Amino acid sequence: MSLEFRDAVRERSHIRDGLVIVDTFVNHKVDPILMRSCGEWLARELGQADIVITSEASGIAPALAAATALGVPMVFAKKRPAPSEGSIARQVVSPTKGDRSWLEIKPHVLDGVHTAVVVDDFLSAGRTALEISVLISVAGVVIVGLGVAIEECWTGGRGVVEGHGV
Numbered sequence: 816m817s818l819e820f821r822d823a824v825r826e827r828s829h830i831r832d833g834l835v836i837v838d839t840f841v842n843h844k845v846d847p848i849l850m851r852s853c854g855e856w857l858a859r860e861l862g863q864a865d866i867v868i869t870s871e872a873s874g875i876a877p878a879l880a881a882a883t884a885l886g887v888p889m890v891f892a893k894k895r896p897a898p899s900e901g902s903i904a905r906q907v908v909s910p911t912k913g914d915r916s917w918l919e920i921k922p923h924v925l926d927g928v929h930t931a932v933v934v935d936d937f938l939s940a941g942r943t944a945l946e947i948s949v950l951i952s953v954a955g956v957v958i959v960g961l962g963v964a965i966e967e968c969w970t971g972g973r974g975v976v977e978g979h980g981v
Contacts (some may be wrong), residue, residue, distance in 0.1 A: 817856040824847050824965060835965060842873035842936050853964050854880020857934055861960040864930040866890055868951055870907075870918055870943050874935040877964040881934045890925070892947055901908070903953050903963035905946040918946055923953060928961045933981070938963040941972030947980045 818824035823846070828837045840846040858881050866891040869878035877893055882889035894916045898904030909916070933947050938961075948958050961981050966973065 817852040819852045820849050820856070821966065822978040834939075835967060837965065841964060845876045850876050850880040851883075854882075854884045857881040857964075858884035859931075861885075861962045862935075863878075863887075864927045864932045864959050866925070866956075868892065868931045868933050868947055869935055870894065870921075870947055873937070874932060877936055877962075878934040879923030881932070881962065885932075890920060892920050892950060895919055903950055903977045905950045907943050907946045917941070918950060920950060920954070924977050925951075925954050925956060928954075928956050931956045931960060932960040933958060934962045934964075936964050938972045938976070939970045941970075944965045944972070944976050945979055946981065948956040948976070948979070 824925055827840055828835050838844065840849055863885060864887065865883040865888055867885065869875060869880050869957045870892045871894045878889050894949055896916060898919050901920055904917045904919040906917050907914060910974060933944055933950050938944060944961055953957060958981055961976060
């Protein structure tokens with residue numbers, strides 16, 4: 816992680832109910848300078864791909880920053896109560912809210928895309944990252960990397976996604 820971003824996590828976040836709260840600079844109020852730093856670091860670590868993929872909504876800031884640094888488009892999987900006709904969709908459970916929703920991507924936004932990196936704000940239990948990876952793989956896109964702004968190491972998410980080859 817970039818030194819600036821690491822320092823912000825240490826100094827500006829807090830823990831509530833076992834969750835790292837970063838709503839003053841990542842996922843409610845967004846600090847664009849920190850996101851640029853985070854995106855540049857993610858781009859260096861992940862390497863080149865045709866596209867950056869994330870989920871709606873909190874992953875958008877770090878994913879857009881990474882896509883900007885890589886010079887490629889970003890697509891976010893939209894959260895829906897039910898999948899739309901013609902979409903590629905996977906159901907997920909929110910680690911913060913516990914509710915179920917569907918992540919969906921319209922296939923045409925992936926036309927010409929062969930490789931992707933998945934970027935999100937958090938890696939917690941790994942469910943969202945895994946479902947996005949499966950969703951993209953169904954579309955025939957190869958996942959070449961997964962990057963997150965913040966990993967909650969105590970939740971086991973890394974093992975979940977690595978156990979599925981991500």
